[in-house]
Amino acid sequence: MNRPFRKTSAGLEEPRGRKHPGAAWLAGPYLLWALAFTVIPLVLIFWFGFTNADNQFTWSNLTSIGDPDNLKALALALLLATAATILCLLLAYPIALILAGLKSGSSALIAMLFILPMWMNFLLRTIAWQNLLENNGVINTILKFFHLPAMTLINTPGAVILGMVYNFLPFMILPIYTVLSKIDREVVMAARDLGAGPWQTFARITLPLSKPGVISGITMVFVPSLTTFVITDLLGGGKIQLIGNTIEQEFVQGSSWHVGSGLSIVLMIFVIASMALIAKYDPDSSGAVIGGQR
Amino acid sequence: MSDKLISIKNISKSFDEIPVLEKLNLYIRENEFLTLLGPSGCGKTTLLRILGGFEEPDTGRILFEGKDITALAPNKRPLNTVFQKDTLFYHMSVADNIAFGLKIKGKSKTYIQDRVHYALHLVGLDGFGERFPDSLSGGQAQRIQIARAIVNEPKVLLLDEPLSALDLKLRQDMQYELIRLKEELGITFIYVTHDQEEALTMSDTIVVMNGGRIQQIGTPEDIYNEPQNAFVADFIGDGNIFDAIMIKDKLVRLLGAEFECVDTGFGEMNPVDVIIRPEDVEIVSPEQGTITGVVTSVIFKGVHYEMDILAHNYHWTAHSTKMAPEGETVGIRIDPFNIQVMNKPIREDQETLVNE
Numbered sequence: 204m205n206r207p208f209r210k211t212s213a214g215l216e217e218p219r220g221r222k223h224p225g226a227a228w229l230a231g232p233y234l235l236w237a238l239a240f241t242v243i244p245l246v247l248i249f250w251f252g253f254t255n256a257d258n259q260f261t262w263s264n265l266t267s268i269g270d271p272d273n274l275k276a277l278a279l280a281l282l283l284a285t286a287a288t289i290l291c292l293l294l295a296y297p298i299a300l301i302l303a304g305l306k307s308g309s310s311a312l313i314a315m316l317f318i319l320p321m322w323m324n325f326l327l328r329t330i331a332w333q334n335l336l337e338n339n340g341v342i343n344t345i346l347k348f349f350h351l352p353a354m355t356l357i358n359t360p361g362a363v364i365l366g367m368v369y370n371f372l373p374f375m376i377l378p379i380y381t382v383l384s385k386i387d388r389e390v391v392m393a394a395r396d397l398g399a400g401p402w403q404t405f406a407r408i409t410l411p412l413s414k415p416g417v418i419s420g421i422t423m424v425f426v427p428s429l430t431t432f433v434i435t436d437l438l439g440g441g442k443i444q445l446i447g448n449t450i451e452q453e454f455v456q457g458s459s460w461h462v463g464s465g466l467s468i469v470l471m472i473f474v475i476a477s478m479a480l481i482a483k484y485d486p487d488s489s490g491a492v493i494g495g496q497r
Numbered sequence: 498m499s500d501k502l503i504s505i506k507n508i509s510k511s512f513d514e515i516p517v518l519e520k521l522n523l524y525i526r527e528n529e530f531l532t533l534l535g536p537s538g539c540g541k542t543t544l545l546r547i548l549g550g551f552e553e554p555d556t557g558r559i560l561f562e563g564k565d566i567t568a569l570a571p572n573k574r575p576l577n578t579v580f581q582k583d584t585l586f587y588h589m590s591v592a593d594n595i596a597f598g599l600k601i602k603g604k605s606k607t608y609i610q611d612r613v614h615y616a617l618h619l620v621g622l623d624g625f626g627e628r629f630p631d632s633l634s635g636g637q638a639q640r641i642q643i644a645r646a647i648v649n650e651p652k653v654l655l656l657d658e659p660l661s662a663l664d665l666k667l668r669q670d671m672q673y674e675l676i677r678l679k680e681e682l683g684i685t686f687i688y689v690t691h692d693q694e695e696a697l698t699m700s701d702t703i704v705v706m707n708g709g710r711i712q713q714i715g716t717p718e719d720i721y722n723e724p725q726n727a728f729v730a731d732f733i734g735d736g737n738i739f740d741a742i743m744i745k746d747k748l749v750r751l752l753g754a755e756f757e758c759v760d761t762g763f764g765e766m767n768p769v770d771v772i773i774r775p776e777d778v779e780i781v782s783p784e785q786g787t788i789t790g791v792v793t794s795v796i797f798k799g800v801h802y803e804m805d806i807l808a809h810n811y812h813w814t815a816h817s818t819k820m821a822p823e824g825e826t827v828g829i830r831i832d833p834f835n836i837q838v839m840n841k842p843i844r845e846d847q848e849t850l851v852n853e
């Protein structure tokens with residue numbers, strides 16, 4: 204067959220998209236900010252983490268993670284953070300899907316309902332849950348009113364997971380909602396046109412296209428859950444000890460800034476490692492973890 | 498061409514109370530190449546979407562082989578669409594994009610591979626299978642969209658300005674390929690364009706639309722040579738369009754001069770519209786002309802000269818292989834056969850013309 208147009212096809216059409224040169228200086232203020240609030244604290248953490256009280260180099264701060272109590276706190280933190288992240292994802296995806304499917308006017312209003320709690324102080328929100336869950340709290344009072352047996356709700360792993368899910372759910376909803384609402388309606392139409400039913404379209408088009416949002420959502424829920432100490436303090440009542448609490452106590456109760464920094468570094472390594480793990484399962488959108496964009 | 502494959506009956510559609518399609522009636526025969534032609538915003542894409550099942554009409558029905566499919570889900574309709582916008586799946590390779598419909602249908606791996614290969618070859622993009630859509634140019638993306646639709650060998654293919662992003666040469670090649678493909682696979686084409694030349698060269702039937710209404714349905718020759726109203730005449734090809742008076746059968750007055758024509762049945766002393774194509778404007782010596790005028794500009798267009806002649810306060814456009822220099826006084830003569838007389842529209846919302 205004669206294909207006369209092949210020779211023109213490459214030459215005449217311009218590839219889409221190009222980078223804008225010379226805009227790098229715009230990043231200046233950001234670099235300054237990063238220096239003051241990211242680089243300097245990081246340097247300090249590393250300084251404390253690798254020295255002892257006599258300013259001598261040591262590995263002992265890092266290896267203190269091997270202490271059984273600390274290991275247990277880290278394992279529990281990983282477990283609870285994972286549980287909270289999975290719960291958030293299961294709750295957030297359908298909500299984001301519904302939000303993205305709504306007409307633009309009403310979706311903004313309903314999105315507000317989910318964002319509104321974020322405008323309340325984090326501590327206040329968590330203390331409110333404390334009041335609800337306490338042994339003499341709102342829930343048990345209601346149970347008592349109906350002559351039902353009281354339940355131990357506060358100071359359980361469940362209470363801590365609840366606190367994490369409640370506080371961090373919006374951080375899962377928002378990135379997924381953003382990605383979903385950017386998916387072109389016509390792309391979904393095209394899949395339907397090619398014979399895919401609603402479920403096939405979801406599985407093959409919508410879900411894969413929303414992956415970057417899911418990954419930033421996971422990151423934004425997992426990291427604060429893994430490192431939290433406030434939620435554990437308020438809803439775990441000292442009975443649940445996570446690695447975040449251990450580090451906090453090292454710093455605040457004046458035990459040792461050096462050990463605290465060492466454990467922070469270990470935790471940082473775990474965060475980076477888990478991000479790398481996600482990236483490995485999805486090499487396509489590893490950029491989403493770091494930059495939020497491909 | 499045989500039976501009606503698709504019947505569009507009384508379809509109306511409004512968005513936010515603004516009518517976009519108004520009581521449309523149209524049928525498409527099996528194996529026909531039907532083109533919807535009209536200015537931007539006249540409702541072409543909306544009509545295709547209703548056919549594809551992505552938009553619900555407010556009133557009316559769509560029949561496919563006699564069966565009502567108005568409420569059928571898009572994935573159950575025996576047609577595929579090449580969308581106007583880029584709707585490639587950006588998370589899949591080009592090959593996976595093309596294979597999408599076949600995978601859904603559960604075709605075998607080797608069959609799919611074969612078809613993808615064939616489709617890529619057909620659109621002149623052999624070897625592009627492993628690429629991802631974001632690495633394609635606009636024209637390449639459009640051709641992959643065509644490939645993605647045709648591998649499914651639908652009974653009807655809806656194409657919404659599928660060649661708009663291609664350069665002239667490539668567009669002509671693709672036009673030729675599409676027609677060949679249509680013959681080879683026996684697919685019925687419903688094609689949208691606002692490029693009148695594309696419509697004239699490719700179609701069996703052209704449907705000229707304006708403001709959500711059908712203005713005329715006919716073969717390319719009909720539409721070009723016998724436009725039914727001034728809108729069609731103006732939209733298709735260049736033309737000199739005049740407000741005129743039909744003095745009696747076979748005699749029409751325009752610009753104060755009387756011209757012989759061949760049309761009858763327009764009554765006596767009735768206002769009409771008249772179109773004269775530029776290539777039908779004969780330039781003769783002033784004595785021989787029905788009217789005379791002055792050449793105000795001459796442009797060389799390759800095959801012919803395009804001349805602007807100011808005669809009786811009207812700028813005539815004339816196409817001729819013979820050039821009359823700027824500033825010269827010339828006569829204009831029109832063969833009676835080349836004067837096309839049309840009724841004036843009765844009102845803005847003149848009854849829709851139907852091809853049945």
Ligand SMILES: Nc1ncnc2c1ncn2[C@@H]1O[C@H](COP(=O)(O)OP(=O)(O)OP(=O)(O)O)[C@@H](O)[C@H]1O
Pocket residue numbers: 512513517536537538539540541542543544581691
């Ligand atoms: N979903 C929608 N909501 C509101 N108005 C719409 C919608 N879709 C189309 N319209 C309007 O309907 C009219 C017809 O649109 P349509 O896309 O059918 O035009 P078209 O003939 O395909 O034009 P073009 O040649 O520019 O593609 C336009 O005025 C458009 O703004």
Ligand SMILES: [Mg+2]
Pocket residue numbers: 541542543581657
């Ligand atoms: Mg359109």
